[in-house]
Amino acid sequence: MCVAKLRILVTRRWPEAVEQELAEDYDVTFNESDKPLDQSTLASAMNEYDVLCPTVSDRIDADVIAGGDRVKLLANYGVGFDHIALEAARAKGIAVTNTPGVLTDATADLTMTLLLMATRRGGEGEREVRAGQWTGWRPTHLLGSSLHGKVLGLVGFGRIAQATACRARAFGMKIAYYGRHPADSKCACDLDAHFYPDLHALLRAADMVSLHVPGGTQTRHMIDAAAIKAMREGAYLVNTARGEVVDHEALADALTGGHLAGAGLDVYPEEPKVPERLLALPNVVLLPHLGSATRETREAMGRKVIANIHAWATGQNLPDAVS
Structure with a gap:
């Protein structure tokens, strides 16, 4: 698989610096509206992309995961992953990562x-x-x-x-x-x-x-x-x-x-x-969920996601695997 041709969906906007870093190496689609994607859109994405980068605002449940067979990595932007159906992902051979430590x-x-x-x-x-x-x-x-x-x-x-x-x-x-x-x-x-x-x-x-x-x-x-x-x-x-x-x-x-x-x-x-x-x-x-809301932290979280994608794309051990 050619790393540069991996298709990636980022479900919410990231700080500009890390969006640019990700787009340098991959075919990336960003959610220009920055509004939460509905369940049908997320389910369709499972057939259209190789990697899905969700956040806590996305409910990646069993129905979404059943939407397609192309996505093989859920590279979560955040530490918590209770919004992801891990058992359903595991059953389909989908790896799940998160971004611990930096926030x-x-x-x-x-x-x-x-x-x-x-x-x-x-x-x-x-x-x-x-x-x-x-x-x-x-x-x-x-x-x-x-x-x-x-x-x-x-x-x-x-x-x-x-x-x-x-x-x-x-x-x-x-x-x-x-x-x-x-x-x-x-x-x-x-x-x-x-x-x-x-x-x-x-x-x-x-x-x-x-x-x-x-x-x-x-x-x-x-x-x-x-x-x-x-x-x-x-x-x-x-x-x-x-x-x-x-x-x-x-x-x-x-x-x-x-x-x-x-x-x-x-x-x-x-x-x-x-x-x-x-x-x-x-x-x-x-407060409106501001726990990690510093520019330094949100950029570091994005770089954690990128590191997990790079590792997965090149067959290396995932730095932050949760499933």
Whole structure:
């Protein structure tokens, strides 16, 4: 197979620099509208291209994969791949890759952004100023919570969670985490991080909780009504992982009733739709999935995809194979 003649579909626009790099070596079709492709278009693409480069906004389900036999590589632009039917891809001999590692710092930065915005009520203050409702400084105006001395509970303790912990330590926070097993002892010691083998025990111990687990059936509604009830009264919840990890009805109940002081969300279960009840609540910060949204990170993600395509096209081991 001639590498230069491989046909590739990129489902959403990438930063210009990496689009140019990809187009130098391959026959590439870009989605000029940059709007999500529908399922029938994605299914048709399975017969028209050799490589499909989807993102989290594309649902590559079993029906899409059954649409054709030409695509042999799904080179995902992003770390999460719960939007791809891996078993169906595996059954058709389609390789799947992702882009781990390069978005760790950007996502950790945004996690801290949400944590600070929620605890210091930055979203409320910004909206007040823009609405022309600010009447001036006063001692009891929009009082929030300090981070110093508080316990940050991390649900999951992978690269992004650990990078978040490093940043939180600089704010004087104490670190606790829940995971399937304790982290490397040196890592945990360096962060002075305390391991909780039980999720609810971690939630009871934390002043602020940040989610860092993958999406999928095993983690869907991991933070449900019972988990939220286990959290401390007046605690905060931040999610930069996957929207489906949280039961948003239960979260809205807790924010409305005052059990939780606030929340910061960057991800939602049916993006770009945001749960209606959350839109009306003043004590939740809502961002449009900006976790990896720095130019440096998005270009690095594109280069990861290109490296996976190059490896596949030349018969080498895939650097970031997930299936």
